Amino acid sequence: MSNNFVQNMIQGLSILVVDDNAYMRRVTRMMLMNLGAKSVYEAGDGLAALEIIRIFDPDIMVIEWDMPVLNGPEVMRIVRSPEVFPRPELPVIMLTDRARRSDVVEAMRLGAHEFLIKPTSPKALQDRLLSIFCNPRPMVQIGDYYVPEPRIRRQAAPSPA
Numbered sequence: 001m002s003n004n005f006v007q008n009m010i011q012g013l014s015i016l017v018v019d020d021n022a023y024m025r026r027v028t029r030m031m032l033m034n035l036g037a038k039s040v041y042e043a044g045d046g047l048a049a050l051e052i053i054r055i056f057d058p059d060i061m062v063i064e065w066d067m068p069v070l071n072g073p074e075v076m077r078i079v080r081s082p083e084v085f086p087r088p089e090l091p092v093i094m095l096t097d098r099a100r101r102s103d104v105v106e107a108m109r110l111g112a113h114e115f116l117i118k119p120t121s122p123k124a125l126q127d128r129l130l131s132i133f134c135n136p137r138p139m140v141q142i143g144d145y146y147v148p149e150p151r152i153r154r155q156a157a158p159s160p161a
Contacts, residue, residue, distance in 0.1 A: 007036035014039035018049040019064040031122045046070025065096035076110040080146040088146055089139045091132045111147040
């Protein structure tokens with residue numbers, strides 16, 4: 001993909017950055033703007049994030065796990081409620097310093113499209129945005145959870161004997 005294509009695609013997105021740390025919100029915003037984003041909203045907690053989603057209808061949300069009021073998983077549970085919330089299919093990148101496998105698994109179970117560990121790089125953030133928008137996955141109900149359709153795990157071809 002050409003840099004122009006990537007920059008034009010990202011330029012057209014409105015992105016919500018949710019983090020209780022103002023410095024981290026600013027760093028993420030700057031990375032997004034350097035990648036070409038023109039419309040970046042910020043929220044300092046989950047409650048403000050839900051309000052921004054309702055009012056401004058962003059194309060994607062980048063959210064921290066640990067926050068006061070409503071944390072990332074609580075916001076995910078609300079957003080991924082098709083019968084209650086107006087944007088249950090909103091693409092979500094969980095951007096957090098939680099690096100345990102169990103946290104990644106939980107974020108995916110709650111409906112995150114992508115997971116990034118802080119500190120991240122502009123390239124990693126760009127790759128997650130491209131993954132979401134160039135390879136979209138439909139939302140599906142799996143048990144009690146409304147999530148992006150799981151990626152198909154490719155099995156390695158059997159080795160010749």
